[in-house]
Amino acid sequence: MKLATITEKTFSAHETLRHHLPLLAKAKQVFEAGDEVRFFKAPGRVNMIGEHTDYNMCPVLPCAVDKEIVFCVRQGEPGVIKLTNVEDEFEDISFSLLEDIKPYQQGHWGNYIKAGAKGIIGRCGGEKLRGFQAVISSTLPAAVGMSSSAALVVCSAQVLHDLNDLGLAKEELADICATAERFVGTAGGGMDQAACLLGRKDTFLKIDFNPLRVQRVKAPPGAEIVLCDSLARAEKSGWARGAYNRRVVECRLAMGLFKRYLAEHGESPSPMEYIGDIREDILGKGCAERVEGFLRWLRPEYDLAALAVALGGEEDAVSRDYLRINEREYLSPPADGFKPQQRFRHVYREWSRVEQAVLSLAAGDWRSFGKLMDESQESMAECYEISTPELDELCRQARQAGAFGARLTGAGFGGCVVALVARGASGEFIARLRDSFYAGEDVAGKVFVCRPSAGAGEIVLETSSS
């Protein structure tokens, strides 16, 4: 569609684009009136339950939501990507797909765009790819646990994919984007990219990994999702990255120790790599009993020397085999010791909560669902140590204000709480939280209702006058 034919009226009439009016004005400044443009969106996600389970190949239960990043795209010079953000605080970026793509400094927003491009190049090669120029706009808050980072990665990959007619399945694109986002430095799992790409209106997604599988579950018609910002920030490109990567390593260590435990108890080795492999079809009957025995066998904390003894190797070998984050980095052992027992306990039980949550949804039992959310929060605070005093307090006040359940959502260490509230009661719920947690201040943009929405893809504008 020619840019000149797109009016403010067209934008305002569209259910998504009407939230991105500054995008049209900016595109008209940056592009020529005669340019053919296309629009793409990538939504954020809210994870309802199943936290820090994805990189352990255990299931999650998120939904894509109605807050998103939108790209207005025109074809660019071959092999070059250029981006302008509607927000002036984000500088313009430009890079070539034909050279080795090096990251900007840590925390730069352009790294997520580069990650998406790198993912596509890694899968399809970069030589023949058409480049693009885009102006981008977002209604997705950053660093609150709604995966704005994954939305950028996915949108960049989706645009390259569609402009070049690459014909990949959404599931494959999700896997590519999940691997690609590690370019930014977190050893993350695959939940965010899968939720962003595979979302559907009024639907929760039960996502299993290795291989990626999605079961679509109807979102509770009798309940609403309310997101509440704890106002504490956890920049995953900053300090929270180390705290996140530590959990990934501790789970890896827990699996190494689990295999040692089984060997010490006379079991022959089985092909297990992740906590999600602790299943009857791999391990045989009696998984839960073995897990209970293992939890009793583990010590609460291990330093590197104790790990070497428990794993039966040298300290150097433990570092090499377990502490690696990416090609460049290894985790430094934490001063308070590794805590595989607590981490394992959270993940294994959280997995079971996800399975139960799906059953509660099918039964229309939002109260049970809410109770599972509360248990998840307790486990994240006590065992996984990813909650904060603000998040704990906000969850408590959300329950007092009438939520069926409330828990932090996303990586933790700050960001948002997700609360499940009876349909029609969100107004009263928000007012009560405003008066308590937010001490009567304006909560616009801090507490809001989210709706499960469609996943990433092209937005087609019908006609210039519609």
Ligand code: NG1
């Ligand atoms: P967010 O909230 O987007 O930082 C992170 C990981 C997920 C998942 C959750 C915890 C990335 C890109 N995302 O999400 O894979 O592990 O934490 O459940 O690392």
